[in-house]
Every structure is written in structure tokens, then in C-alpha cells.
Amino acid sequence: MLSDEEKMSLINLGQRLKTARLERDDPQKEFAFRIGVSIPTLHNMEQGSPKVSIGFWIKALSIIGKLDELNGLIAPQQSLAERFTTFQKIQGRQRVRKKK
Numbered sequence: 001m002l003s004d005e006e007k008m009s010l011i012n013l014g015q016r017l018k019t020a021r022l023e024r025d026d027p028q029k030e031f032a033f034r035i036g037v038s039i040p041t042l043h044n045m046e047q048g049s050p051k052v053s054i055g056f057w058i059k060a061l062s063i064i065g066k067l068d069e070l071n072g073l074i075a076p077q078q079s080l081a082e083r084f085t086t087f088q089k090i091q092g093r094q095r096v097r098k099k100k
Contacts, residue, residue: 002050003090005090007048007050010048011047012048014045014046014047014048014049015046015048015058016066017045017046018046018065020066021046021064024064028043030044031060031063032056034059034063035056035059035060035063036056036059037052037056041056044061045057058070082093
């Protein structure tokens with residue numbers, strides 16, 4: 001279940017996608033074809049439906065030239081010290097395997 005804040009984020013994302021599509025004078029039919037979805041699925045994306053696959057979102061963001069912004073969402077730490085600390089945390093984690 002999504003919180004109200006999460007739902008609003010999806011709705012806002014969908015509205016921004018629609019605005020970007022309209023600014024490019026891209027009809028729904030052509031934009032949906034390039035993404036690889038049906039027109040109803042594109043409509044769901046633009047309405048903020050949580051049921052649309054992330055893969056379609058990535059394709060849509062790529063088409064409108066915004067994929068780099070997605071890539072920056074969970075960017076690695078900027079300072080060398082922060083990256084080293086993160087690296088140590090990752091290296092310190094090991095799976096515990098059950099003995100057979």
C-alpha cells in the first residue's frame with residue numbers, strides 16, 4: 001500500500017511526463033508506441049498509476065531526455081571518505097550459508 005505522499009509523488013511524476021510529452025508535440029499514440037506500451041498504459045502512467053512497470057518509465061524518461069536525472073536519484077556518496085565508509089559497510093556484509 002502506498003502512503004498519500006507516495007501516491008502524490010506518482011501523480012506528480014505522471015503529470016510531468018504528460019507535460020513533457022505535450023511540449024514535444026508527441027501524440028499519445030506515437031509516444032506509447034516508442035515506449036512499447038498501449039495507449040491505456042500510457043494514460044495510466046500519466047495518471048500516476050503504481051501498476052506500470054519501472055521498465056516503461058525508464059524508456060519514457062530516456063525518450064524525453066531525462067534518464068540522467070533518474071540515474072542521479074541514489075547517487076554514490078560524493079566525498080572520498082563517505083565512499084570509503086560505504087565500501088567498508090558493503091564489504092563487511094556477508095551471507096550466512098547454511099551447512100548441508
